[in-house]
Amino acid sequence: MSEPGPRRWVRRALVGAVLPLALAALPSGALGQATTYDVLITGARVLDGSGNPWRYADVAVRDGRIAAVGRLRGAAAARVIDATGKVVTPGFIDIHSHADDPNYGPRGLRSSDARRRAAPNLVMQGITTVVVNQDGRSPVAIDRQKAELNRLGIGVNTALMVGHGSVRGEVMGDDFRRAATAAEVTRMRALVRRGMEEGAWGLSAGLEYVPGRWSTTDEVVALVEEIVPFGGVYISHERSEGADPMWYWPSQHEGRPPSLIDAVRETIEIGERTGAIVVASHVKAKGANYWGASAVVIRLIEEARARGVAVYADQYPYNTTGSDGRTVLIPDWVWGLERQRPRDFSAALRRALADDSLAVLIRTDIAHEIQRRGGAANVVVMEYSNTDVVGRSVAQLAMERGVGPVDVAITLQFEGDPTVPGGGALRGFSLSEYDIEPYAAQEWTVTATDGWIALPEDGLTHTRVYGSFPRKIGYYARERGVLSVAAAVRSATSLPAAVMGFPDRGTIREGAVADLVVIDLDALADNATFFEPHQYPSGIEHVLIGGQFAVDGGRPTGALIGRVLIRGDRR
């Protein structure tokens, strides 16, 4: 505990960058007078992000930093928040975010709509910092992205990664379905280095996606070598998340495709060969035919850590994935049989099924896809022309109709919207609590959203974009007891700060940046559902970013108070 005496504070100010501001704000001779804070949070239980149990303390903010932590009741402040009965934590850091990904939500943080750039669904979860450019996708010019974000004004602090897929695409153009040559790898290395020099925090990869899918481990190792001198982090959407990758169809591919376990081994190898911090991103075990594999993944990571490999995972705490929201049980190669992408998917499927040899392959692949999406009981119709079908699972429809699940998938196409592959919108729930909970309990698992900016007019979306952090703390820690609340807060604060190397964030202590969340822990709950996803969580009362309010009294302020965090810049 420290006293907020002015002399002590001045000493702090002298070592920080805030001195000129602080002096400018004070009339001459004022340094000897009583301290005045910008914000004073009193009476709260402080969970400081370290994982330690709570303690009572007041938290004072001035000039964007935590000025004091201790017994401060009665101190003068422009704004006093009585947080008696509440919890104060550091702001949450989301190390896998698509908030600036043009593929997710209309341009996200670079939208022309200030309402969107304010990222209300993120700050309402307590998120104060996002790490974007994930899954291997980034602008190639990091400095331009940085300048544009700062010029437009954004609602959360944002750290940038260099995307492996984007660098690969830039160098290889359309000819990417092969291993890169030595000369190409050299050019990719230069692009990665430039991104790091421009302030990026590391390299992201999307090895299950185009064009990362065709890279070798050696190529990725070479690029990760470029981030190591900068202290960069490697965050990977790995080659596979279950028995096989999303692009795999049993009827179309020969040989054994990479599995999740192969993929985690590769991430560990990359860490082992380069010495970089590596993160197995949105860790899971996808598919009813793969549930329980978390036990193997956890053992691999534990063994690697015991050997000295700095490997971590991040996780969003839900039992369905992003691509599960676009579940199409009919294999996409069927559409490729047509001369151009069909306008009438029902007719295209009918033509393909008329060929008996093709029909066998199609039915094999549909059965495989149903398993990969969690099994027939876990594939649910979300939107469909016949609303009686909405909310039912493929297993229920099969039972009612007295046919098999594969026939249901085919009938849904024939009876549904012919302009939509599959006939309507399905969601698979392809993950199991038997994997989610063990992953969530690991001390090296970072909480993340894999989310993006969503506004109510966006239609069906994933609940993780509204509720990931409240769910990890409120449901998995407080209700289920999978880990302690203090550990869940740590997995959202000091742990991601340590993984990324963010200075002065993720903890509550004097001198740290005043990114803070005031939570009513008893009320904390994620309220988004898959049919009504656009619902803020309860229990997040105030969120401060650099000492300013992003959420006040349980409502988003819309303030554009975030900025791009640049490696090496301690402000």
Ligand SMILES: [Zn+2]
């Ligand atoms: Zn991903």
